[in-house]
Amino acid sequence: MLRKTKNSSIYILMIIIAVLQLFPLYWLVISAFKDNSEIIGGTVWALPAEWRLSNFTEAWVSAKVNQFFGNSVIVTLVTLLFVLLFASMMAYALTRMKFKYNSLILFILLMGVMVPIHATLIPLFMILKNLGILSSRLSIILPYIAVNLPIGVYMLSAFLRTMPKELEEAAFMDGCGVVKSFFKVVLPLLKPPLASVAIFVFLAVWNELLMASTFIQKQELRTLPLGLMNFSGQYSISWGPLAAAMVISTLPILLAYVLFSDQMEKSFTAGAILK
Amino acid sequence: MEKALSNKKIIALFLLPGLTVFLIFYFVPIVMTAYYSLQDWDGINPMAFIGLDNYTKMFTMDKSFWQAVWNSLAFLLVGVFIQLPVSFALALLVSRKMKGRKWFRNIYFFPVVMSTTMVSLLWVKIYDPNIGMLNTLMDTLGLGAWTGAWLGDTKTALLSVLIVTTWHYVGYNMLILFAGIQGIPEQYYEAAKLDGATGWKAVRHITFPLLSDVLRICIVLNVIYALKTFESVYVMTNGGPLNSTTVIALKMFQEAFLKQNFGYGSALAVFMVLECLIISWVLNKILTQEKIEY
């Protein structure tokens, strides 16, 4: 009996927290269907009097949310690809190979984990300008790769240190070169920590606003955070289309999360093994 | 194998692509920032070397600088001492064997997948004292006396921003900790049960110590996130009202790109670097010490 009350009170607690987490999102969704007078004048949590789709068409057509979303996907994927590739190669070199400045390089990289990217903003701007890539996608992709490499190397080399060498040695005996045994044997074994790094990097890149807003000058190249910021300036007047834009841009991520949440939890478990 | 692993060409092949990008787009800029911080420079006219004047100005004349330091610290403290315990409690809740726990887990995690900019724009509207949801809701619940101007009041603005960041990221830590709890073998709890340790006792004596490594990672991640806070403040308050929510990163951005004091902005950036390095060093000291205690 006592146990039952305890259980149901825990349920109630969990439901309350769930409501707290979801209520702002509920408000976002209903606002996406309202027009301005209803948002400013009506009851804030009431369902819309009429389920207008015009906000969504406006967000899609005039605000080009699809374009921002596509840009964010491109930038995030390219960054992810290179961070994972470079970081695993570097981590492998730093943990398995023997050379002079090994520890110095590791030290500099580890400092990079803690240094805020904002500190690089002003000179980066000059470097990008001199390289002539300011205002292309590369102007944010390259810095994103650079700033996310340290955490990647840090997490992967921690994993590699605990990983036995036997498999690589066996592959090497079979006549694979270092390069081939790395891609054929080591990389597949790195999957779990790579997934953790991927999630970390994804969140960092997907959210980044400072560099994007400083370096991306062209409208067609704006990423989602930047696009929404801008949209909010032009349309803060009409919160409905802005809310619709937010709903549109969250849906694919939400879908991806629901589909892959099991894998994600697994990779978090793997990440948690890291010491 | 040993020989192949000492082959300079192979080492270069593995190391150079990443290292080059890192050096050019991360390391060199930081060194350049240090150089710029010694200059008086508006970004357009030629630089003038002024030694440590920017730093003197920062520490002695700039009132909002210390406000920004304190605010960054507030983000750090809330991240470690409030958000993390809440995440831990949630992780414990969702790892209980009960119906629908996967749903709860998904719901708690959901805000994490929204971008910070979006979350911030959303909460600006929620907090709006005149048309926002929060005050209206409180009025209806009979809490009318507690309504406020939230982001528009120097007394509540920082707290309001902190609530949003906690709301946004609590699920992230929860999931890492949940994964850690899942990694603890069932036998430990069963053995403890025989010794009469259940509920809170089991948490205290088994979950907590066995999770110490994961907790350490969480603390480090939280500290990094806290010290790098920019987006949420930039979008929600732009540092205001009256600098009550400003953080170093935002101040640096405003000095350089709004007031065109690139030199002074760089000095702030250098301070940020040192602050982060010192805090992470201290953190490392404390956390490794704690580890020995277990």
Added chain:
Amino acid sequence: MFGKKFGVVAASAALVSVVLTSCGGAEANNGGTQGQEAAAADGKKSVTLWIFDADPMYQSAAEATAAEVGVELKYEYIQDETYKTKLSVALAANELPDVFQQHAGKSYRTPVLQSKTVAPLNDTLDSTGLGAQFLDNQLVTEEDGNIYSVPSNISTTLVLYYNKKLISELGAAAPATWEDLQALIKTANDKGMIPIALGGKERWQADLLYDMLVAREDVNAFDKAINGQAKFTDPPFVEAANKVVTLVNSNAFQKGFLGSAYLDAQELFKNDKAVMWIDGSFNFSSLSTAMGDNLGYIAFPKTGAEDVLSATIGFQNAQAPYSLFVNNSSANVDKAKEFAIRLSLKLNDEFVRKGLPGYAKSEVKSESQNKELSAYAADINKTSKTQAMWFGLLSADVGQEYRDLTQALYGGQLTADEFTAQLETLLRTAE
């Protein structure tokens, strides 16, 4: 062995170059200053234009102008606050678009001119004969004798808009004096309406209101003080600061106005939540579109010793107007110049069409029967002095600190005396 290794290197190099070129290619296709390759393909030159004005009128005017000049237009709207930082970045990096808008005021104009990245327009103004279209004193001639910009907006002054519906609900009239204003604030508060909507987040609106209050105390107070003939701690400044404190204490502004964004606050006014709105006359067209006959106008009330038509706060196009500049390293600078000039004239047509006093000759007839606008036009002709907004006369960093200072006054952190004392220190050292 070597072959395999080489294969991997080659493969990763190929991968890198594919990504790099695909990104570079995207850039080339997306126009901008380097957009020549794409533009050349269909034989049209392209012009990239940056605008921070959210009014859709700018985009339609730009599109019409592009068709007229025969260029392909890349129109980019950038949110105002972002624009300010973005443009300073672009100036420092010499990465400007072909044509760009810049804010009014010396603090915004000087960096543009100092950067030496903008092209003089004299030759095109002369060769096309379009220069003669602009009215006297509407084109700014710089110290070197060149004209670098054309206006993108009319001379703007600070006015008080009010919501006619709400005023009549309150049974009141638009305030003419300080006492009227205070009474109206009280009535509005009693009825649960917001007396004055104010966007305090960006700080400029509050800063302009203080400028205005000082001008109402003494028309020449600022000029005298900045020239060293008087002090910023003198009575007009203290009295105006006291009036700010009185307004704040009597809840003249909406709850949390210090954190309200300008556009959000404006929305309160447009949606019948706030009775009054203090803003530039440049907003006449967009406000009257949104509110129709509900929009009322008066010159700022007589809050001090000076008469309402003695002065107004704003800026004259003769000094440092909202401008269009042309990037001198633009790939097709001549077309860009012509585009900028014609766009300026096209915008002028739009202003005239709305019944506003334009800055150039126009064949367009005013379509507006708006009484409020005619009243404004009549008032502005009778106003003796336009005091330039202070911010526009200060350098970028001092200007920002001045705005911080006014925010501290509005936020109740400083008393009127403390505020003026700090104002004196700040503006005195700035000279």
